[in-house]
Amino acid sequence: MKRVTPRATSRSATSRTAPSPDAEDTRSPGGEDTPLLRAEGLVKTHYGEGAPAHAVRGVDLSVRQGEFVAVTGPSGAGKSTLLHLLGGLQRPDSGSLWLDGECTDAYSEARWAVERRRRIGIVFQFFNLVSNLSVADNVELPALLAGLSPRQARAERELLLDELGLAGKERSMPGELSGGEQQRVALARALVNHPQLLLADEPAGSLDSKGTREVTRLLSRFHQRGQTIVLVTHDARLASAADRVISFFDGRIADDAVLDTTPARGTGISGVLELRD
Amino acid sequence: MRLPLLALLARGPAHGYELKQDLEQLLGSAYPQPNVGQIYVTLGRLEKSGLIEGEEVEQSSRPNKKIYHLTDAGREALRAWYEETADEPRVRDEFFMKLALAPRTGLADQIALINKQRREYLNTMRNLSKLAAAESRDNRISQLLIEGAMLHLQADLDWLERCQEELEELE
Numbered sequence: 001m002k003r004v005t006p007r008a009t010s011r012s013a014t015s016r017t018a019p020s021p022d023a024e025d026t027r028s029p030g031g032e033d034t035p036l037l038r039a040e041g042l043v044k045t046h047y048g049e050g051a052p053a054h055a056v057r058g059v060d061l062s063v064r065q066g067e068f069v070a071v072t073g074p075s076g077a078g079k080s081t082l083l084h085l086l087g088g089l090q091r092p093d094s095g096s097l098w099l100d101g102e103c104t105d106a107y108s109e110a111r112w113a114v115e116r117r118r119r120i121g122i123v124f125q126f127f128n129l130v131s132n133l134s135v136a137d138n139v140e141l142p143a144l145l146a147g148l149s150p151r152q153a154r155a156e157r158e159l160l161l162d163e164l165g166l167a168g169k170e171r172s173m174p175g176e177l178s179g180g181e182q183q184r185v186a187l188a189r190a191l192v193n194h195p196q197l198l199l200a201d202e203p204a205g206s207l208d209s210k211g212t213r214e215v216t217r218l219l220s221r222f223h224q225r226g227q228t229i230v231l232v233t234h235d236a237r238l239a240s241a242a243d244r245v246i247s248f249f250d251g252r253i254a255d256d257a258v259l260d261t262t263p264a265r266g267t268g269i270s271g272v273l274e275l276r277d
Numbered sequence: 278m279r280l281p282l283l284a285l286l287a288r289g290p291a292h293g294y295e296l297k298q299d300l301e302q303l304l305g306s307a308y309p310q311p312n313v314g315q316i317y318v319t320l321g322r323l324e325k326s327g328l329i330e331g332e333e334v335e336q337s338s339r340p341n342k343k344i345y346h347l348t349d350a351g352r353e354a355l356r357a358w359y360e361e362t363a364d365e366p367r368v369r370d371e372f373f374m375k376l377a378l379a380p381r382t383g384l385a386d387q388i389a390l391i392n393k394q395r396r397e398y399l400n401t402m403r404n405l406s407k408l409a410a411a412e413s414r415d416n417r418i419s420q421l422l423i424e425g426a427m428l429h430l431q432a433d434l435d436w437l438e439r440c441q442e443e444l445e446e447l448e
Contacts, residue, residue: 236434240402255392260400
């Protein structure tokens with residue numbers, strides 16, 4: 001088993017949008033060098049029928065402010081479980097997790113729920129929108145729960161839906177939208193409280209090629225503005241939008257590669273496109 | 278390059294530089310700019326084999342230019358081109374042979390080879406995404422060319438993943 005490898009994190013900590021105005025909770029500002037997310041020795045085993053499934057088998061991981069990290073690997077490799085551990089949706093059997101320098105090991109479920117409202121936004125493969133709420137309400141709800149006034153929530157929602165090309169769809173119900181549109185609503189919902197960290201679990205997994213491109217483009221755009229993103233995907237096109245790609249096999253990190261940040265037209269590419277006689 | 282040039286001439290006569298511009302316009306900035314020298318060389322060969330004919334046109338202040346048109350034989354060659362289907366893409370045989378032979382040489386580790394190759398593909402994929410973003414969305418031909426390259430790479434990456442799954446089990 002090869003465990004690779006250090007990464008040269010070239011990005012400096014980028015500015016991000018301000019946290020929601022009423023941040024009364026204890027934020028321990030980690031400072032420039034503190035990773036936004038750090039995991040050590042994460043282990044998670046699922047016990048169901050049959051043999052226990054070792055989904056995550058000792059993962060160390062560090063994600064810096066402003067980084068865009070993709071985790072790829074075959075289905076069943078445990079990558080979704082890993083993401084769930086990072087977002088507190090599941091708790092590890094052992095190992096520790098720090099969020100912006102703060103150890104989360106003692107967090108209660110309620111505390112995690114608060115973090116997922118404030119510091120962590122999540123999008124899922126099947127969007128998980130509330131089907132009997134309008135698009136506008138789906139996006140505003142987490143903002144209201146986080147303590148924004150209805151007016152602020154509405155302003156944030158308008159801004160995001162506009163940005164995501166969903167202006168005019170406010171009153172639609174999720175079921176009336178295409179998959180790509182629903183995922184954009186889910187993205188708006190995940191970002192409405194300006195979380196430091198965006199987690200995405202196969203966000204293009206139920207979209208067609210066009211929808212995948214759309215999601216890729218949007219994630220890249222938010223990343224360029226400084227959004228930290230950890231993405232689990234099976235789609236290499238989506239993964240290649242990240243600056244760093246982790247290959248996950250059998251519950252472990254098999255490779256951790258920083259992608260080229262040099263502009264296009266490098267070597268290789270013309271060969272891929274060239275039409276030869 | 279031969280048959281695309283013939284195809285461009287099917288519409289009507291043109292000179293070398295016009296053909297280069299036609300190609301660029303059709304394929305967009307994503308496609309490596311055709312070398313004008315290469316185009317002239319190819320046109321020369323096509324003329325020699327009787328598929329096109331050139332006609333010198335005098336220009337007042339510049340050297341003469343040669344305008345080419347398709348011959349009947351050229352049109353026939355083009356028709357034959359459209360009759361046949363293209364070859365299937367092939368597995369990257371060079372990488373495959375490296376991978377298959379690695380254990381016998383004792384010089385390389387299979388999983389390390391796969392990881393290295395994956396990084397290469399991912400970087401190329403990233404560059405293709407950037408090209409697609411930079412290219413006008415309205416140039417469908419160009420966008421489709423890039424998307425085709427990306428889907429091929431996606432398949433190669435999926436295959437690398439399969440190799441890794443199978444070979445890791447053996448370790």
